[in-house]
Amino acid sequence: MIRLPTPRPVKDKFYALQGLYTDQDEGSWVTLWRLFKASLYHTALHAAYSDFGRYAVWAKGKDLTLATYSVSLVEDLHVTAQAAKRWPGILPDIAHANYISGLRATDPAAVGRGSLRDAASLLLAVWGIGRRAKDSSEEERKREAFASKLRSTVNAAVNMKADERKDLLLSATHEVYFQVAGGGRLSEIPFLPHTEAHGETSLFDSKLVERPDDAALLDSAYQTLGLTRGAGEQKLMKQEATDAYLDMQTNNDRLSMMKSAYESLAATTRLEGVEIPQGDYGMFLRVKSALSGPISNVKNQLRQVRNVLDETGGHEGGQLDxxxxxxxxxxxxxxxxxxxxxxxxxxxxxxxxxxxxSKSISSFSHEVKGIATCLGEVANDLVSKPDQWAMYSFNNTFEIVKDFEEDYAITTKARLGALTQRNMTLLPDAMRVVQGALASKSADIRILVLVSDGFPTGYEGIGKKLVETIKEISRSGTLLIGVGINSSEIEEYFTVHCVLDSPYQMMKTFVKAYLELSSMF
Structure with a gap:
């Protein structure tokens, strides 16, 4: 699973992406959108065409930092050459991202000396975005010639058979290594900001630097990839970026309204705020994959529990009423x-x-994430409509994992994968917020499921407050199930409960608790 940063607003004044800060205006958004697309294309190309294992034997005994730089440079050229052959439509965004890197680049001579200066200079030269003086030095002309030869070599490799391509790419990597190695060890690995990071790099500024040769630099970035700038390209990219911006803004407005509704519910509690957590979809997939067996078993068991036979009247055949x-x-x-x-x-x-x-349950954070994932998958399978179930997490703050009005899709699953434990356990306060949201749903049965160790903390008298809250919720007709995590304390508060310390126990314990609860309706 690969995570890519997306453009984000900073202090309502700037946009930030890949270490670059820009004003919040239309032109800046177009730039950031194209940078994001370039990073997406670049990463996808590596996933499709790179085999870094081919360099393992070659790298043995070599300086690791310098070897990493050499492999990265050649493989970046390799996948870009693959794009030129198979996916030429994505090259303009990559060329534009290279151009933006050129605008941000400081003079390699100011970055460092020896290998670092040489590696930075070669990186810029390979992509056609280096600084070119009117009267180039002999060293600069040799570097440009080497960069041109390197591009030609890698371009030729793309059209070869697999074994021949491997040999040629290894040869090119070897040449890069010794081209730079003469200056000593690398203190950092230079890389373009929209490509994979290799630690910190001092080569690029956090803002765009005006240069007198901007137009020539842009042409060079395009020509290096075999492109010519089209007259209508900017208009097309502007429209696409505008559409993406409007989609993002619409989604942000929706999330803001959703958050505001919960903030109103939380206003009378001691919760410090309402948050929509950042996601980790990769973690969700790993947890779900590991628990596929228990999830399937719980689903099957609960389907059987819910398939209850009952008499229904008003038929024209059957047993006479x-x-x-x-x-x-x-x-x-x-x-x-x-x-x-x-x-x-x-x-x-x-x-x-x-x-x-909350922090009190942090020693079982992995188990909690697994149990939450099981419950999410079970609810999505058993509850008839996605707008009839929701999931939340809580500590000092109230966190929306899945709102009733949201689909159970990548975004909500990613939030589930990002569950973390911290701070205190304002349990009764969070329950009041959840009950407020649940009470708005028209359903025959409303069920609140709590996963906790059953130890509320945060202020004096919180235990008594929890008892009062549970009684109020029960009187409203909402049914409650307490799922205790490695603690029987939950039994003190919930009539229907189960205690477990692993998702693998859910088929036995949670299904039994649900069966007990179903006898009440």
Whole structure:
């Protein structure tokens, strides 16, 4: 799983991406959008075409930092050459990102001496974005010639068979290594900001630096990739970036409204705020994959529990409903729907799942994440509509993992994967917020599931407050299930409960608790 940074606002004045800060204006947004696309394309190209294992034997015994620089430079050229052959439509964004790197680049001579200066200079020269003086020195002309030869070599490798390509790429990497090695060890690895990072680099500024040769630099960045700037390109890119901006703004407005609604519910509590956590979709996928067996078992067991046979009337065939038939005869009505049948009856349920994200449960953070993932998958499978279930986490703050109005999709799953434990356990306060949201749902049955160790903390009298809150919620008709994490303390507060220390126990314990709860409706 690869995570790419996306453009983000800073203090309502700037945008930030890849270490670059720009004003919040239309032109800046177009630039950042193209940088983001270039990073996406670059990463995808590596996933499709790079085999870094081919360099393992070659790298043995060599300086690791310098070897990493050499491999990175050659492989970046390699995947870009693959794009030129198979996906030429993505090259303009890559060329533009290279151009922006050139605007941000400081003079390599000011970055350092020896290998670092040489590596930085070669990096810029390879992509056609280096500083070019009117009267180039002999050293600069040799560097430009080497960069040109390197591009030609890698471009030729793309059209070769696999073994021949491997040999040629290894040869090119070897040449880069010894081209730079003469200046000593590298103190850092220079890389373009929209490509994969190799630690800190001092080569690029955090803002765009005006240069008198901007137009020539842009042309050079394009020509290096075999492109010519089209007259209509800027207009097309501007429209695409505008569409992306409007989509982002619409989503931000939606999240802001959603957050505001919960802030109103939390206003009378001691919660310090409402947050929408950042996501980790990769972690979610890993946890779900590891727990695929227990998740499937719990789903199957709960489906059986919910498939309850009950008598339903108003049918024209089946077992005669004698009282109903007598009424029809007495009223002389022309009706034949006087039979009953045994059918599967599902009452519509609305679920709200609360996950303890406080420090007191941090020693079981992995288990909590697994249990939360199981519950999310089960709720999505069993609850008839996505707008009939939600999930939250809490500590000092209230965190929206999945709102009722959100689909259970990548964004919400990523939030689930990012669950972390910290601070205190304002349990009764969080329960009041959740009950406020759950009470707004029209359903036959409303169920609140709490996953916690059952130890509320944060202020004096919080235990008593929890008891009062549970009684109030129960009187409203909401049914509660307490899931204790390696603690029987939950039994003190919840009539229907289960205690477990692993997601693998959910089929036995949670299904039993749900069966007990289902007897109440």
């Amino acid at each position: 004698l009282p109903e038939a007598m009424q029809v005869v007495a009223s002389k009505a022309r009706r034949s729907d006087v039979f009953v049948r045994l059918e599967n009856v599902h009452k519509e349920e609305a679920w709200a799942i609360m996950i303890d994200a």
